[in-house]
Amino acid sequence: MGKIVTKKNLTRKDVIIEKAAELFKEKGYKASGMRELAEVLGIEAASLYNHIKSKSELLHLICFEVANKYTAVIDEIEHKDISSLKKVEELLRFLINGMINHYQQVYVCDREWKYLEEPYLSNFQAQRRSYRKRIAGIIEQGIQKKEIKSIDAPTAVLIMLHAVSGIESWHRSKQKITAKELEENMISILISGLKK
Amino acid sequence: MGKIVTKKNLTRKDVIIEKAAELFKEKGYKASGMRELAEVLGIEAASLYNHIKSKSELLHLICFEVANKYTAVIDEIEHKDISSLKKVEELLRFLINGMINHYQQVYVCDREWKYLEEPYLSNFQAQRRSYRKRIAGIIEQGIQKKEIKSIDAPTAVLIMLHAVSGIESWHRSKQKITAKELEENMISILISGLKK
């Protein structure tokens, strides 16, 4: 996942973005102050502006890193030579692991994108809409091929995507099952919910 | 659903709370201004304080009306003489219809509760934790009675609750299936995901 995953070669700006994602996730974008972010980094608020243009730039950097990665993955999965149900399963596994490993960024992207400024807001919404339509398309193919039961595809997409974002509760829980167990449980429930 | 459902006999305060829920849902609690809320109501910001104590009071009135209703429903369902799977289905149908019909309040309760002030915040979190545990309890009973397949109950709860909150996307969508179709589709996917 590029910059998200590697811990080396992080520029100062990368570290700021990372800490911003943690802060935005915890308190929400609007409730997060630049002075607070600066404090986490051990500098004065004014110093942040030597690395970034604005608070809002931080938000769009976070949102688009996630959105672009997710678009790339759906590109890849669409062209695989496997059944539609398998495609849905692969996508789900990617989404689940994305939420497990990079939940701050993904959570911010999911919940705080509405504070994006134009033209980023419109771009983001368009990308999101297209992303959901492509997933619905895979499900519809699965229905035609009788791999998936006859359901409303957009509703299935809504369930899948929101269920995955619920992994945030897993992170917060005291007695955690392992990440692998979480993945398998979610796949078991969601995939058998779609099967014929 | 008490005050939420009836359109008559609304006090001025009830109207303020209703409009606050719409505003908080649309823009988020922190990004919603009291001047903005006043404008929707056609009054000056200062006049709001003749009916309410603070912005934060609005939030906790919204959150606890939902939370109390939901606790009452789980009370009721727990004591019914039906199978565990049927209990889960009834609960799901209630949650789905709650989100369809009162989505502003439910959405605010779901997403903005973290801005509650003490002692409301702690109370709310405790109520929420207990609520989830009770649902997990029903699922575990279902597993023991072999009505539900062997899965991690808290994970199933997480999927159900978050899937339901995704109904917000349905509200926003252009070409909506009917509310009844949405309900049946969600039940079909989620309940067959739990069955043996």
Added chain:
DNA sequence: CCTACCGATCGGTAGG
């Protein structure tokens, strides 16, 4: 990366 500071906006109060 810091000190010093700005204009705007916030929730809320006094007093009528």
Added chain:
DNA sequence: CCTACCGATCGGTAGG
């Protein structure tokens, strides 16, 4: 329910 106004805090800039 209004006018007038408050202290606090916000994102961000100037200048070094």
